[in-house]
Amino acid sequence: MKRIKVIGVVVLVLLVVSAIFAGVSVQALSPTYEGESKLSKLSHETKVYYDSYGIPHIYADNEDDAFRTLGYVHAQDRLWQMELLRRIGTGRLSEVFGSKMLNTDKFFLSLGIDEATKQTVSELDLNSPTVRLSQAYLDGINQFIEEGPTPIEFYLTGIDKAPFQLEDIYNTVGYMAFSFAMAHKTDPLLTNIKDKLGAEYLKDLDLNVDPNTVWIKNHKEESKEALHNSIASSVTKALGALSLPLIEGSNSWVIAPEKTKNGKVIFANDPHIGFSQPAVWYEAHINTPNFEKYGYFMGGMPFPLLAHDRNLAYGMTMFENDDIDFFYEESHPTEKEKYRTKEGWSTYEKVNKIIKIKDSTDFEFTYRKTVHGPILNGIADQVKGERPIAMWWMFTQHKNELMDALYGMTHARNKTEFQNALPKIHAPGLNIMYGDAEGNVAWWASAKIYKDANSAHTKFVLQDTSDLKAPERYLDFSENPQAINPPWNYVYSANNQPDSIAGMQYPGYYLPENRAKRIVGLLEAKNDWTIDDVKGMINDVVSSVNPSIITDLNGVVNREELSGAQISVLDKLLVWKGENNLDNIEPTVFHRWIYFFLKNTFVDELGEEMFDQFLSTHLLKRTIAPMAAKNESIWWDNIETQSVVETKTQIVTESFVQAFEYLENDLGADNGAWTWEKVHTLEHPHPIGQVEALRSFFNVGPFPVEGTREVINNMAFNYDGDGMHHVTAGPSTRRVIDFSDIENSMSILPTGQSGNPFSEHYDDQAEMYVKGEFRKMLMNEKEIKETSKSLLTFKPTE
Structure with missing residues (x-):
């Protein structure tokens, strides 16, 4: 049936x-890429020159006209994407996809993004340049909605187009902020492990940072003369199924003139985001007599998160600081509507919500809130038991000035003006990377960071009544980790732990040193960098850590239990230099071995459900190398075998044999044919592509792809039992900006500029991307006009 x-x-x-x-x-x-059209509220004619990849170069007499035009052209390529992004934070996905999204909508509504947005918008200065340009952008979107063709996805899902408002911008920001968060995957899981197994089992998980790892070094500028997984796992799975981009990680480095061949700054950035179709970024080049910016825009947001001009360039990576905390609340023993606070008993706030469901009746629900935040019992399926757990989130607890920060960054003319905009970023925490034509390089960890009795121990559900709206103190921005023009002549970030400059460590969910170690090793070794060198580096697929993991595991393998063929494969691994090219067999074997090593180590204690949650955390990535190096661990013993105590040798040897047998069964007896290209593939999924009959029309790919987890060309995939490493996240763009030749700076998108499947630019960069190729980010007006593929002119309405 x-x-x-x-x-x-x-x-x-x-x-x-x-x-x-x-x-x-x-x-x-x-989409319409040429001809003439009327655009309401324009003061003067604007021209949009589309280059050969469908990127608009907007020429206008003033910024209001430019941003109004941007809104129109952005919408005609990405309206469907804009529509989904504005719906997530306000719990409106069920209107589009039906009851299967009900739990996701309940969760996001309980976060309070919609309420925070209403508060933010009510306090906006409507005459500020941020709001004025935002409204101009929205005017352009709304005129396309009113006059332009309806994207096919609206027909297929049966939803109507509706105008965009300022609230939609801030709701999209809220979703973006939550997609950065890692606490919801980690804190409840660690609390469950501690409660189920005891604190002894946490010691080997290296919750604190290893002092021997690669840290991001801080440096105050000198004068020139001186030179949790569990709470939202269902949400994550649901959003993943819809192919909505989730922020995963990133790389960036900026090389000072002293280390470049041409004596000018070279800037590189490749933010790691979940692959989707359309891809997350929309490129646009804006030019007016007083303003120019080549930017990367998210759907429905008027200011770019990544951008450059002739004076400066900026980008970002995830800071990975902890901006979510969970609290056990204590209900009154007899008056269940009350809970304990520092001041005594308070009444739970009750919030009523209604979710509209496609082809069904409306769903009404109520959730409770405390001073810490929403109670997740009954909202998140993984929160079990009667004891209430509240979630405190920096994003909703403080004033949201992110759009003002982006306006300031976009309009900064120098390093000082740029830095002055950054304290307005409170959440999500971002590493803002910077370089300019004057030779400055800089990195700032931009977030609202606090010191509190709990601030160093936030990876568990907390059991006190602290009100984190009033901690001991919030750090001044000057106390945040940062490096400005350091004497080692570069700055970088790879989501790894920053050093402290405020007498404290910054708790977070940092990634292991793998990418950082490789980046630092390459940068330190060379003092004559060119743009071609950096393009090669941003595509680097060598792991500087995985071969050492092999060495540690091999040291305890019982070779007497291996066959000749198995020993031959193991010997190949021992001389492996960490490459992850399509014709390598070593990564295929390595990742199967690691999967079974992790499963045989942890699953007996955790159980299948908690083990799967563990696999999705950054903590798991940080655990692999330390566990491979440990000789003793409480985790080695299989608690299901009462009469014997297993050792690391048994676990490692058994795991290698299982990996070999699995690959032999799956890929054949010829281990020389176990090449990476057979198991490591990238497909860019569209929500409608879930319908198999429409998959080939909406999805892009699949392609065999080089790279792997935690190399510079970071192609992330989940460890699971099927042995096929389907890439889920990776570089959402690769940008290299050379201030010695700014007009020949390079970039690439994973699929194409347009989200419209009928556009020729829907997937015209996809094969270039998997090959590690680039294309120019055009800025020379003469070149743009001479090589333009089409011209779209907008005239004022009479």
């Missing part, structure tokens, strides 16, 4: 698509 139902749905979708094609021509559904 279920199979018949599925077939019926597919047939219905195909009939709808056929009807659309029959009733509307493909041309009518495609």
